[in-house]
Amino acid sequence: MHPDPLTPYGNRPMVTPIVNAVNYEYASFEVLRQITEGEIDGYTYHRDDNPTVREVEKKIAALEEAEDCVICTSGMAACTMVYLTYLRAGDHLLLFHDIYGANYKVSLILERLGIEISWMNADDVHRIREYLRPNTRMVFLETPSNPLCKVVDIHAVRQAADTVGALLVVDNTFATPYHQKPLRHGAHLVVHSATKALGGHNDIMAGAIAGSKLYYNELWFTRQAIGTTLDAYSAFLLDRGLKTFEIRAAAMARGAEAVAEYLQKHPKVSRLSYPGLHSHPQHDVARKQMERGFGGMLAFDVGHHQEDARRFINGLQTIYHAVSLGATESLICVPHLTTMLYLPPERRAMFGVRENTVRLSIGIEPPEQLVADVQQALASV
Ligand SMILES: Cc1ncc(COP(=O)(O)O)c(C=O)c1O
Secondary structure (H helix, E strand, C coil), X not given: CCCCCCCCCCCCCCCCCCCCCCECCCCCHHHHHHHHCCCCCCCCECCCCCHHHHHHHHHHHHHCCCCEEEEECCHHHHHHHHHHHHCCCCCEEEEECCCCCHHHHHHHHHHHCCCEEEEECHHHHHHHHHHCCCCEEEEEEECCCCCCCCCCCHHHHHHHHHCCCCEEEEECCCCHHHHCCHHHHCCCEEEEECCCCCCCCCCCCCEEEEECHHHHHHHHHHHHHHCCCCCHHHHHHHHHHHHCHHHHHHHHHHHHXXXXXXXXXXXXXXXXXXXXXXXXXXXXXXXXXXXXXXXXXEEEEECCCHHHHHXXXXXXXXXXXXXXXXXXXXXXXXXXHCCCCCCCHHHHHHHCCCCCEXXXXXXXXXXXXXXXXXXXXXXXX
């Protein structure tokens, strides 16, 4: 057997090594047998598993208080893997309107496969039992939601889902595990776009699904079959992002709170949604299931028309006009022209995304700099 080239003297590197191998040499026929019979966790082929990826999976599992975690190539890959693993033709999937827009596109594909889809508004969550069907196999939600930062009571939805034996899947991208651990509140699975705050630097795409060991095995099978395994370099960058994740998340929440408090008194801002504000309709639910603050995301309407949002965004100097979220830099976008662009207009209107609605993702800049930036930009509206 060759000595381990990464640790020839047994001293470990301070960073997770990037193992950029597609395949692995078997030490012997006996090792091959042990791997194929599941006696040891040896590596064989990148589509199956990779040591750099595995290291990050364990860290995200710990953050979500999960038994294990599957990492994949993007947040949408994670959502799709969950749908494909647990839904069959004839099953019903209940989705919330206010979730990341690409799920709408995936729902069109799932319908072609014979899966029944229906949608509900997060504001109607107290009536969720009316939306469940005997064949509802999965309920999928975001809290806080993208883009309107609506908050859904995870425990209450789990109780309803149990009446028909449906799986509850919670996309925790907006909240992040720093502020919210959905498994504690009854979710079966937690999904992430790790492209966002977990990675945190606008330089990788990745997804994560955390849950029990049983779910890990089933989702691992899907990933291995369809080939959505993350590359080792992105896994390394995600690992590096995780080292500062908690201090970044805390800074984002501080900045968001300061900006929200400023905006709530501003005459040119309406329908401000930040779960940490007492005026948020589900503030009590947010207090119950979130901790250490309320995250870095907020949504609001600027003036009355798209032109008002345009002037405001053009006036910003610190905050960048770009999609995505959870990064070190603050980012702002107009959902109806970006993440929700593909939704039929009447659907957007139905759940409250307007032409002048903006979604703001706070970064790690000093709160007073962010408040000053929105203040001066609103002066041009
Ligand atoms: C809440 C949420 N879930 C999932 C996704 C999809 O993630 P990705 O872009 O990594 O595929 C996004 C992307 O913005 C998101 O905001």
